[in-house]
Amino acid sequence: MGEQPIFTTRAHVFQIDPTTKKNWVPASKQAVTVSYFNDSTRNSYRIISVDGSKVIINSTITPNMTFTKTSQKFGQWADSRANTVFGLGFATEQQLAKFAEKFQEVKEAAKLARDKSQEKMETSSNHSQESGRDTPSSNQASSINGTDDEKISHVGPETTALITENDRLKTAVDQSNTNAKKWETELQTLRDSNSRLMDALTESSANVESWKKQLNSCKEESEHLREKISQLEAQSAEASIEKEKNAQLTARVKELETELQDKEQELENLRKQAVIIPHLMTECETITEKLQAAQVKNKALEERIDCLQTDVEDSRSKQGNMKEELKKCMDVLDGKIDELHEFRQGLSRLGVEN
Numbered sequence: 001m002g003e004q005p006i007f008t009t010r011a012h013v014f015q016i017d018p019t020t021k022k023n024w025v026p027a028s029k030q031a032v033t034v035s036y037f038n039d040s041t042r043n044s045y046r047i048i049s050v051d052g053s054k055v056i057i058n059s060t061i062t063p064n065m066t067f068t069k070t071s072q073k074f075g076q077w078a079d080s081r082a083n084t085v086f087g088l089g090f091a092t093e094q095q096l097a098k099f100a101e102k103f104q105e106v107k108e109a110a111k112l113a114r115d116k117s118q119e120k121m122e123t124s125s126n127h128s129q130e131s132g133r134d135t136p137s138s139n140q141a142s143s144i145n146g147t148d149d150e151k152i153s154h155v156g157p158e159t160t161a162l163i164t165e166n167d168r169l170k171t172a173v174d175q176s177n178t179n180a181k182k183w184e185t186e187l188q189t190l191r192d193s194n195s196r197l198m199d200a201l202t203e204s205s206a207n208v209e210s211w212k213k214q215l216n217s218c219k220e221e222s223e224h225l226r227e228k229i230s231q232l233e234a235q236s237a238e239a240s241i242e243k244e245k246n247a248q249l250t251a252r253v254k255e256l257e258t259e260l261q262d263k264e265q266e267l268e269n270l271r272k273q274a275v276i277i278p279h280l281m282t283e284c285e286t287i288t289e290k291l292q293a294a295q296v297k298n299k300a301l302e303e304r305i306d307c308l309q310t311d312v313e314d315s316r317s318k319q320g321n322m323k324e325e326l327k328k329c330m331d332v333l334d335g336k337i338d339e340l341h342e343f344r345q346g347l348s349r350l351g352v353e354n
Contacts, residue, residue: 003046007036007102009095013049013056014087024087027056034088034099036106039162043113045106047086055169057086063111067103075100215263222256225249 010031014024034049034057049057059079067077075096076087090096228249236242272278 003037003039005035006038006106007099009034009090009099011091011095011099012089013051014089015056016085016087018084027051031091032056036102038106042162043110043117045110058082058169059086061103061106061110063107063114065103065107067100067107069096069100072096077103212267215260215267219260222253222260225253225256 011034012031013027013034015027017023017025028049028051032049032051034047037046037048038044039046045061047057047059047061048055059077059082065077065079067075069075070087072093073090073096074087075090076085078085088096088099090099232245232249233242236245
């Protein structure tokens with residue numbers, strides 16, 4: 001029959017980091033199916049989990065394994081054959097408890113299967129020794145050959161199926177390892193790129209602060225020079241010296257303004273390089289426009305409400321007038337009904353007299 005699933009659940013799969021042996025590395029992006037499988041022909045038990053075409057858990061359970069609950073919804077076990085530690089994160093505590101109970105049951109079953117296998121091997125060894133002493137060598141050889149043929153005819157198809165399944169699992173594991181290495185390389189490349197971008201952003205921010213300080217210094221120097229020009233214009237008595245100094249100071253101011261423009265241009269370039277700031281400004285403008293649109297709609301709705309309130313008041317006024325007119329009509333109708341009743345009574349009296 002091959003391997004058959006005996007228990008299935010869903011959980012997030014993790015593996016211990018092979019380098020640090022401390023941190024958990026997610027093996028699946030989301031909760032996947034985790035199943036216990038039983039191979040009745042070999043009396044073995046395995047935990048298998050597949051994410052798409054990738055085998056993320058292929059752990060054979062041995063009597064020496066232990067499943068440990070590290071939190072209310074997380075448990076782990078070590079697999080010495082795979083040289084790793086698997087971790088499972090469940091959605092509820094009940095799922096973790098059921099998985100732990102099943103692990104203990106499968107562990108006990110694996111222990112019993114191992115003990116029975118050892119007993120069978122010891123019994124078979126003792127039986128073969130006794131039969132070797134009691135039977136001739138020719139008959140013993142023929143009986144052993146017959147038994148081997150029966151074993152080959154009995155175990156052959158199942159062994160072939162198991163070998164095929166193991167080859168398929170090995171191929172899937174190799175493919176998953178290749179994909180994992182490729183994804184680790186891409187992840188490390190992305191981390192390096194992000195680190196370089198963060199360093200560049202930090203450096204650009206520092207440069208922006210430095211340019212701002214220089215800009216303020218230039219402005220202060222320009223103000224100081226302007227004040228000095230004013231003082232020189234007030235104190236200078238000679239027009240030529242004053243004009244020369246003014247020309248020099250004006251040239252200096254122009255140079256400073258040119259430098260200031262250059263600094264502003266560099267600052268603008270740095271701002272353009274910072275991609276995050278324009279995105280934030282764009283989002284802020286979009287939110288502002290939406291807010292303005294909402295305010296316009298709110299104002300329109302308020303005007304509409306005012307109109308509706310006015311219409312309601314008009315309708316109430318009209319309804320009151322209609323009620324008064326209806327009351328008058330009812331009074332007239334009551335009078336007419338009374339007159340009609342008196343008229344009928346008169347007719348009845350005339351009919352009686354006639």
